[in-house]
Amino acid sequence: MERTLTKEEIYRALAARHGEELQRKIAGSTVAVCGLGGLGSHLALCLARMGIGKLILIDFDRVDLANLHRQQYKASQIGMYKTEALAENLQEIAPFGEVIPSTKRITAENIDTLLEGADVICEAFDRAEEKAALVNGVFERLPGRPVVAASGMAGFGSSNEICTRQITGKLVLCGDETSEVSADSCLFASRVMLCAAHQAHAVLRILAGENAV
Amino acid sequence: MVRINGKEYELSGETLACYLAVSEYDSRRIAVERNGEIVPKSLYEQTVLKDGDSLEVVTFVGGG
Numbered sequence: 001m002e003r004t005l006t007k008e009e010i011y012r013a014l015a016a017r018h019g020e021e022l023q024r025k026i027a028g029s030t031v032a033v034c035g036l037g038g039l040g041s042h043l044a045l046c047l048a049r050m051g052i053g054k055l056i057l058i059d060f061d062r063v064d065l066a067n068l069h070r071q072q073y074k075a076s077q078i079g080m081y082k083t084e085a086l087a088e089n090l091q092e093i094a095p096f097g098e099v100i101p102s103t104k105r106i107t108a109e110n111i112d113t114l115l116e117g118a119d120v121i122c123e124a125f126d127r128a129e130e131k132a133a134l135v136n137g138v139f140e141r142l143p144g145r146p147v148v149a150a151s152g153m154a155g156f157g158s159s160n161e162i163c164t165r166q167i168t169g170k171l172v173l174c175g176d177e178t179s180e181v182s183a184d185s186c187l188f189a190s191r192v193m194l195c196a197a198h199q200a201h202a203v204l205r206i207l208a209g210e211n212a213v
Numbered sequence: 214m215v216r217i218n219g220k221e222y223e224l225s226g227e228t229l230a231c232y233l234a235v236s237e238y239d240s241r242r243i244a245v246e247r248n249g250e251i252v253p254k255s256l257y258e259q260t261v262l263k264d265g266d267s268l269e270v271v272t273f274v275g276g277g
Contacts, residue, residue, distance in 0.1 A: 039277040124277055128242040131273040135244045139251040154276040167271055168246050180274035187276055 007096040014051040022208055023051060029207050032056035032118035034106060034134055036082040038187055039150050040124030041072035042196035043203075044086055048094040050204060055090070056100045056118055057083050070189040111137045115145070120203050123149035124196070128180070135171065144170065148202045148212070152176040153195035155185040162194045164202050164213050172212040174198035216267045229260040229268075236270075244271045 015023040031052050033040045036059035044055055059082040063073045077085040083101035090099060102114055115121055115138070123134045131149060138147050152175035153162060161176040175195050181187060202212040215224040217232075224232055229252060233240055245252045246269040252260055262268075 035277055037277050126275060126277040128273040128275040131275075131277070132242050132244055135251070135273075136254045139244070140253040140255060143253070149273075150277060151271075151273045152276070154274075167244075167269065168249050168251055171244070171246070171251055173271065177272075178274060179276070181276040192277070 005095065010094070010096060011051065018050070025207050025209075026051050026204070027053045029119045030054040030056065030117050031203055032058065032115050032121045034058045034115075034121065034123055035125035035130075036061075036071075036086050037067065037124065037126050038070040038189070038192035039153075039196045039199065040122070041082070041086055042193050043122055043124055043200050044090060045072050045093065046197060046200035047203060048090045048097045050200075051094065052097060054098040054100065054117075056102070056115065057086060058102045058104070058106060058114060059083055060103045060105050070187050070192050106134060106137070108137060108141070112141045115142060118145065120146045120148060120206050122199055122203065123147060124199070126181075139170075146170050146172070146206050146212075148172045148174065148199045148206070150174045150195050150199055152179045153191050154179040154181045154187050156188055156191065159191065159194055162191065162198060164198045166211060166213045172202045172206075174202060214264060215262045218269055224262045225264040225266075227262050228258060229262060230257040232262065233257065233270075238270050238272065242273050244273075245269070246271065 031047055033044045061082050063077045063080050063085050073085050081103055083103055087099045087101055121138055123131055125131050135149050138145055164174045167173050205212050214221040
């Protein structure tokens with residue numbers, strides 16, 4: 001049986017579970033996800049399910065066979081821009097969530113334009129230098145904006161080493177902070193998802209007006 | 214004394230940039246928190262460390 005859901009119907013279903021007041025905040029918010037790999041693809045999916053009003057999705061890369069072991073894409077989407085493939089997947093789950101995709105590389109010059117309007121900014125890049133550059137870039141160019149970053153989720157160490165830590169009032173860091181990708185330590189879907197879930201939950205708590213931890 | 218990642222250092226009067234230059238941190242992979250705020254990179258040169266300052270150098274590792 002196929003039936004078209006209305007925006008109101010979906011909102012009501014979410015509000016009935018999350019609470020009206022909280023759902024109003026979630027639906028009225030804009031969250032930026034920078035990097036749509038193992039972290040970003042899961043994070044965006046989780047946020048979309050919760051009913052985030054607007055998602056700014058940024059990644060210049062395309063879906064590759066090497067991504068399927070840990071990222072929320074399908075074999076049929078290989079070759080597509082990640083922004084496009086993820087928007088398609090999100091659309092199936094949350095048809096009324098607005099998506100603002102960008103395939104631009106974030107630089108010091110375009111960071112304020114790309115992330116304009118984001119209530120929370122999620123760092124979900126792969127390379128350590130890019131992670132640091134984004135976090136520092138936000139504090140340089142968009143001071144006051146909460147950032148939820150991730151560091152350390154490679155390998156198959158214990159799930160319980162993945163934590164959420166409040167570094168400052170505006171910076172939250174998720175991960176075990178040590179497990180780096182290397183020739184001997186790759187990324188596993190389960191542990192990357194754990195870290196992405198920590199990030200998504202930190203975003204939820206920030207939007208709800210709670211401390212992230 | 215200046216506290217950095219839990220250890221005390223005799224650094225008052227030094228700039229943050231000077232400390233980082235001689236430290237083992239890779240400046241491309243870090244963010245620096247000082248007394249509860251992230252220090253923008255453009256201010257490292259002019260941030261003079263003071264007695265009683267508390268800093269955390271957050272190092273990012275790859276993977277995502």
